[in-house]
Amino acid sequence: MTDHKKVNVSKAARLSVAPMMDWTDRHCRYFHRLLSSQTLLFTEMVTAPALVRGGAMHLLDHDTAEHPLALQLGGSDPEELAQAARIGAEAGYDEINLNCGCPSDRVQSGTFGAVLMTDPGRVAECVAAMRATVDVEVTVKCRIGVDDQDPEYVLPEFLARIIAAGCERATIHARKAWLKGLSPKENRDIPPLDYDLVFRMKQLFPNLHISINGGVTTLEQAQALLEGGLDGVMIGRAGYHQPAEILCKADRDIFGQAEAAVTDPAEAALAMLPYIEAHLASGGRLHQVTRHMLGLFAGRPGARQWRRTLSEGATRPGAGPELVQAALLQVPGAVAA
Known part of the structure; x- marks a missing residue:
């Protein structure tokens, strides 16, 4: 991948629509791309075993119009993730993202998703293996911690490890994930948001491109977070349920394209x-x-x-x-x- 393309993906990450299971499929992404030409779009999470062992290549189907486009992978085996990343890069994705934030039971049983917050060494191995295999950027989406972890301690350690492994961009869902006691749906709302912690991580790791995720429901909110010093904002359910409200003005208001018309x-x-x-x-x-x-x-x-x-x-x-x-x-x- 050329440096020019890499810069474009980083720029696109100023605003992104979160990977959401059963929602951000290829039809959804094609539609969202008509609303904003610049916003970074994500696949639903695709597990590395599905690609490497299951040969489920249909999960990578996409239209060229969807770019800039990131593939989110779930997994915890460095070698298998590296193979899946190679398959994704060869399929044309602009970025490979590792899921370290999903709290579902199915994900936990596969030892990937938010449970990986407890094993930053393994995550670093996964990132390094993927980075060594593909030319496109390898990024991570994580929580601030899980269960009884102290985010003030574990998040800086986690970020330091993935940076050392070659990760230059991270998206932080500014909530803990409670793997014991809360359902995946409850994990999206009940754990309190801690935006201040994410801002402190930006101060601690100024060279890491940090996007914030969680609780953002308007484009104005996203603008305020960007003006506050963060590099990107990832919007989830609001981007899906009110796509015009979030995306139609994004090219102008978030990406500064003065000539860009607001999409009708x-x-x-x-x-x-x-x-x-x-x-x-x-x-x-x-x-x-x-x-x-x-x-x-x-x-x-x-x-x-x-x-x-x-x-x-x-x-x-x-x-x-x-x-x-x-x-x-x-x-x-x-x-x-």
Whole structure:
């Protein structure tokens, strides 16, 4: 990978949409890319064993329009992760990200995700092995700690280890993960946020590109965190449920592209029609794409009717692009083609 491309990925990381299981699939990413040309997009987490042992290459399917694009891997075996990273880089991904933050039981049983916070030495080995295998950047997404760990102590140690292994960018979900006692869903909300700790990590490791994740629900909030000295902001559920609110102004407000027009949500919906037609022609179903578009008009008049029209109609046999046009007619000011 050229230095120019590497710079672009780092720049794109000023704002990113978090990897979210069952949500950030290739259809979602294609849609999000229509809203923002600059924001860094992530795959759902793909486990290294699925690629290396399972040969599940379909998990890497993506459209070239989705770049800049990062592949998030789950795993804990350095050699296997290195192989998976090579497969991902060869598939064209701009970045390989190691998941050290997911708290699900399934992830724990595979000894990857947030449980890796307890073994920074292993994480460093994984990062080093991947770095030695691929030219694209290798990054880490982590929590501030797990269970009874003291984040003030464990997070600096964790970051120091991955930096020494060659990691130049990290995304920190500013919450602990409670592996004992909280469900994955509860782990997204209940552990308190500690933004101050993440800011202190930036002061401690000024050369590490640090993105913050957790609790960010507006573009204005993201701007404030960037102005406060962080390098990037990763937005999760708000980016999915209110995609226009987060992404349509991002190129202008986050990436400073004064000439960038604010994306019009209705135009983005119409721009999805050729993609939908191609998906249907290849044997896909409408709802596989439109389920990611339900929040497009969140907070605007007609949003409920838009959502209802799509959600009720998209699973019906023979449903096609005309349903999107019909749904647009429910939104005042959005004119269907």
